[in-house]
Amino acid sequence: MDFRQLTYFMGVASELHFSKASEKMFIAQPALSRQIQQLEKELGVLLFERDKRNVKLTPAGEYLSNEAQKILSQLDHIKHRTQLIHNGEEGEIRIGHPGSAIYSVIPPLLSALKLFFPNIKTNLSEMLDSSVIEALKKHEIDVAFIRELHPDKYLTSKVVFREPFALILPESHAINENNFESLAQVKNDNFILPPRNSSSVYHDLLLRICEREGFLPNVVHESNYGATILKLVEHNLGVSVMPISYKFSSAIKVKFIEIKNVPERTNLSIIWRKDDTNPVLKHFLKVSDSLDFSDGHLLK
Structure with missing residues (x-):
């Protein structure tokens, strides 16, 4: 029993008429009849009861029809998914x-x-x-x-x-958006920054921003992870400079002040x-x- 035989069988089972089924499936009626006979011979069962006027499924034919419908539907599903996967969809x-x-x-x-x-x-x-x-x-x-x-x-x-940097401060820090002018105002604060060896270009960019304001940051804590840095700032362990997108992180109680007077972007x-x-x-x-x-x- 193969896919083609099942397809021919289901065509006849749905029409219960050999001539109509052969027209729909574009196969000569004698050839369709031979396919059904070969399937019946292979299975050793009678699938259709036929007389000059009517064609109907036998109990074995009813069972095969139900099961074949499941198989063919699954094959259609497999075919569709295979095409989607091939196309990257x-x-x-x-x-x-x-x-x-x-x-x-x-x-x-x-x-x-x-x-x-x-x-x-x-x-x-x-x-x-x-x-x-x-x-x-x-x-x-x-x-x-x-x-x-x-x-x-x-x-x-x-x-x-591309996004600007922000100065990250504890909520209790005296600097806010209204009185912030430049990073020089935090030159005496402790800083929390990523270590240089993990991302040298990024680290050097932060140092260059500070150097332009006339100081090198006093780095007391280092971390590769933004969430860790934010939490340390929240606990008043230092200040930091980070991409401003961290402003939209979880509800950590820190202040984000965009650094507008520097050309650098990350x-x-x-x-x-x-x-x-x-x-x-x-x-x-x-x-x-x-x-x-x-x-x-x-x-x-």
Whole structure:
């Protein structure tokens, strides 16, 4: 019993008329009859009761009709899903990202992806910039958001979001949006920053901003994770400078003051393997291209 025989059988079972079934399936009636006879012979049962006027299913034919309908429906489903997966309209994409990206580009991007490709599943992993390149090369993720780019012949990237920095202060700090003028006002404060060896370009950028204001920050605590830095600031253990998108994080009691008098911005780029064969990736990138990640205040 094969797929073709089941299809012919279901054609006759639905019409209960050999001539009509043969016309619908574009097969000569004698050939259709032979297919049914071969199926009956193979199964050793009678599937149809026939006379000159009527054709009806036997009990065995009724059972086969019910079961065959399930099988054919499942095959149609498999065929449809196979096509979706081949076209990248169904599947999974694994995304690496820094903590701040969840407060800026990721929510609108995933919302748009769900709207256009509801069968695509996303797997998110928060990771450091220093871990992203290795994870991509090991095929542990398919795409990532990264702040510090490292030239690599196997990878390609594009900048998708630029945002200003903010001064992060405990709620009790004397400086606020009304009296803030420059970072020089916190030159005597303790700072909480990411360590230099984890993201040297990003770290050096923060130092350059401070140097322009005439001081080097007194770093008393270091952390790679934004949520940790925010919590330390909340507990009055120092101040920090971070991407302003962290303003939209959980309800931590700190003050965010945008640093407007500096030209530096922090970039967020998408990076992926040049030879990636995951068909979902092309749709992910296409959706990201369609969104307007405006400079600075995406979620404001």
